[in-house]
Amino acid sequence: MTIPGFIFRNALRNKRRLTLTVLSVALSLFLFTVLQTALREMSQPQLSEQSALRLIVRHKVSLANVLPSKYQSRIARVPGVKRVSRLTWFGGIYIDGGNFFAQFACDADALFDILTEVTTNPDQVAAFKKEKTACMVGIKTMNRFGWKIGQKITLRGTIYPADLELTIRGVYSGGIDETNLFFHHEYLDEATGWHVVGCYWIQTANADAIPDVIRRVDAMFSSSSAETKTETERAFQLTFLSWFGNIKLLIGSICTVIVFTMMLVTASTMSMAIRERTREIAVLKALGYNGRQIFGLILAESFGLALAGGLIGCVGTRFLAQNVDMYVLSHGFFVRFEVTPHIVAAGLLIAAAMGVVSCLAPAIASVRASVLDGLRELD
Amino acid sequence: MDQPIVQIRELSKVYRHGDIEVVALNSVSLDIGRGEFVALMGPSGSGKSTLLHIIAGIDRPTAGRCVVEGTEVGDLSETELAAWRKQHVGFVFQTFNLIPVLTAFENVELPLLLTGLSARERRDHVEAALELVGVADRMKHLPRQLSGGQEQRVAIARALVTDPTLLVADEPTGNLDAHSAADVLVLLQTLNRAAGKTVIMVTHDPKAAAYARRMVHLEKGELLNEK
Numbered sequence: 205m206t207i208p209g210f211i212f213r214n215a216l217r218n219k220r221r222l223t224l225t226v227l228s229v230a231l232s233l234f235l236f237t238v239l240q241t242a243l244r245e246m247s248q249p250q251l252s253e254q255s256a257l258r259l260i261v262r263h264k265v266s267l268a269n270v271l272p273s274k275y276q277s278r279i280a281r282v283p284g285v286k287r288v289s290r291l292t293w294f295g296g297i298y299i300d301g302g303n304f305f306a307q308f309a310c311d312a313d314a315l316f317d318i319l320t321e322v323t324t325n326p327d328q329v330a331a332f333k334k335e336k337t338a339c340m341v342g343i344k345t346m347n348r349f350g351w352k353i354g355q356k357i358t359l360r361g362t363i364y365p366a367d368l369e370l371t372i373r374g375v376y377s378g379g380i381d382e383t384n385l386f387f388h389h390e391y392l393d394e395a396t397g398w399h400v401v402g403c404y405w406i407q408t409a410n411a412d413a414i415p416d417v418i419r420r421v422d423a424m425f426s427s428s429s430a431e432t433k434t435e436t437e438r439a440f441q442l443t444f445l446s447w448f449g450n451i452k453l454l455i456g457s458i459c460t461v462i463v464f465t466m467m468l469v470t471a472s473t474m475s476m477a478i479r480e481r482t483r484e485i486a487v488l489k490a491l492g493y494n495g496r497q498i499f500g501l502i503l504a505e506s507f508g509l510a511l512a513g514g515l516i517g518c519v520g521t522r523f524l525a526q527n528v529d530m531y532v533l534s535h536g537f538f539v540r541f542e543v544t545p546h547i548v549a550a551g552l553l554i555a556a557a558m559g560v561v562s563c564l565a566p567a568i569a570s571v572r573a574s575v576l577d578g579l580r581e582l583d
Numbered sequence: 584m585d586q587p588i589v590q591i592r593e594l595s596k597v598y599r600h601g602d603i604e605v606v607a608l609n610s611v612s613l614d615i616g617r618g619e620f621v622a623l624m625g626p627s628g629s630g631k632s633t634l635l636h637i638i639a640g641i642d643r644p645t646a647g648r649c650v651v652e653g654t655e656v657g658d659l660s661e662t663e664l665a666a667w668r669k670q671h672v673g674f675v676f677q678t679f680n681l682i683p684v685l686t687a688f689e690n691v692e693l694p695l696l697l698t699g700l701s702a703r704e705r706r707d708h709v710e711a712a713l714e715l716v717g718v719a720d721r722m723k724h725l726p727r728q729l730s731g732g733q734e735q736r737v738a739i740a741r742a743l744v745t746d747p748t749l750l751v752a753d754e755p756t757g758n759l760d761a762h763s764a765a766d767v768l769v770l771l772q773t774l775n776r777a778a779g780k781t782v783i784m785v786t787h788d789p790k791a792a793a794y795a796r797r798m799v800h801l802e803k804g805e806l807l808n809e810k
């Protein structure tokens with residue numbers, strides 16, 4: 205037997221308690237990692253390199269305000285603008301509200317000149333461009349609903365008073381978000397008769413042109429009825445995501461509460477485990493174990509226990525996230541769900557801290573207790 | 584007799600609880616030589632355990648001196664005391680106090696984990712100690728799989744394995760039936776006679792004390808003249 209062996213034996217003493225404690229630590233760290241990952245996915249827009257060249261022009265007041273469609277040709281003439289497309293959030297319902305995915309009305313001709321990072325079949329894109337009621341769908345959404353090329357689907361309008369019947373003419377894959385559906389803006393205009401645009405999507409010629417384009421576009425409409433705010437795709441997504449600000453705070457608080465509660469649970473387990481060993485600890489002292497060694501034994505046991513729970517919880521979540529399609533599970537809310545090594549490390553750190561803190565009080569008490577008091581303790 | 588291994592001079596231990604004073608030991612002076620087998624006797628509450636605890640370095644006197652092999656035990660810090668106990672004292676308790684989750688072998692190995700011995704050396708020492716107390720065949724057994732007498736033998740092996748200066752035992756036969764008690768006492772006697780171990784044993788049982796070479800009587804914290 206070795207010292208680690210002895211610590212291990214001590215930990216295994218009460219197997220049911222050990223299992224329950226490790227599992228509760230694991231569970232709390234599972235919740236922690238899931239929540240932290242959700243938080244990260246929500247607050248970090250996923251962008252590709254190409255998207256760095258893209259700008260979004262929206263109404264200055266808010267995302268809910270629309271822009272006139274006549275802006276398009278004026279934006280297209282701004283120096284530095286390579287391509288421009290209308291981009292309007294349709295927000296329709298497919299069968300029922302649980303089937304969320306994003307749908308955009310756009311300029312079919314310009315779409316894939318702007319969205320360059322995705323992979324498409326040229327024949328499908330050609331078919332999509334030709335037909336007004338055609339749409340292009342991301343591979344994830346295709347798989348999610350088991351759709352086939354040529355299939356007709358109906359999107360019930362929620363913002364717009366129109367139901368759209370679309371024919372799937374093509375699939376795209378790659379890029380950051382493989383879940384979107386794109387269809388002809390003309391179809392939306394006809395179906396509603398409104399001729400309004402949510403945003404304009406600009407592909408700039410090069411990164412150097414960006415500040416100039418932003419300035420010129422916003423200046424161009426500064427005295428019109430619908431002033432614009434032009435920003436990079438990243439900035440735009442951050443604005444969009446800042447709506448979740450309160451959710452972030454909420455998740456942060458939940459994490460704190462979970463960690464705190466678990467700290468109390470492990471602390472009570474450890475103090476129970478140490479308390480019932482008071483006499484044995486006194487015997488160890490009589491045999492020549494000093495305070496530091498006793499402290500080390502207790503600390504190592506508690507630390508190991510918490511870390512075991514942490515490993516199961518954090519690494520387990522990571523493994524789970526890699527093998528479960530969170531996109532389907534979250535009904536399209538999370539496009540990606542990556543439990544990063546960073547989050548795993550943070551979780552393990554918390555577990556380790558939990559292990560240390562939870563045994564501190566009883567460990568110090570048993571170091572301080574006199575041998576005689578310990579020996580007098582009844583088993 | 585050469586230089587005594589334990590020198591006790593005017594040793595007192597007083598417990599104070601508010602206004603009430605309990606004098607557990609009152610100015611006790613005693614020498615114990617190397618290779619002695621001393622039985623500390625006396626009625627309940629006479630201070631036998633207190634004296635043994637001070638000699639063994641798990642309690643401190645209120646006044647007086649207790650020098651073991653040239654070291655004033657009461658002057659050591661807690662950490663120094665632990666190291667001192669590891670080297671000089673082997674404990675045998677009335678209730679055996681084996682660690683229930685460890686086998687006989689592992690219990691005996693416990694004090695050796697603090698030394699720099701290799702696993703091989705530790706095994707040799709443990710096996711020799713278990714052999715000496717006659718429970719080598721029960722090495723792999725857990726305490727609850729042993730009889731009381733066997734448990735106490737394992738505990739004695741654990742006390743011996745570091746080859747300490749003193750073997751101290753507080754009522755080592757108190758929880759044993761007459762037969763096992765006799766076995767344990769014969770074992771202590773053999774360790775004393777054949778291996779030259781210095782043994783200090785607290786007992787209030789004259790039959791047990793008879794195995795010792797020398798009897799020291801305490802009464803109300805005071806040492807009676809030796810007979």
Ligand SMILES: Nc1ncnc2c1ncn2[C@@H]1O[C@H](COP(=O)(O)OP(=O)(O)OP(=O)(O)O)[C@@H](O)[C@H]1O
Binds near residue numbers: 605607625627
């Ligand atoms: N922690 C303590 N606080 C107060 N008094 C104590 C304490 N420990 C021991 N005593 C007292 O000191 C005296 C001697 O106790 P000790 O345990 O040495 O007796 P003993 O001879 O070993 O008795 P026994 O044969 O019953 O074990 C007793 O009167 C006891 O009540």
Ligand SMILES: [Mg+2]
Binds near residue numbers: 632
């Ligand atoms: Mg006693």
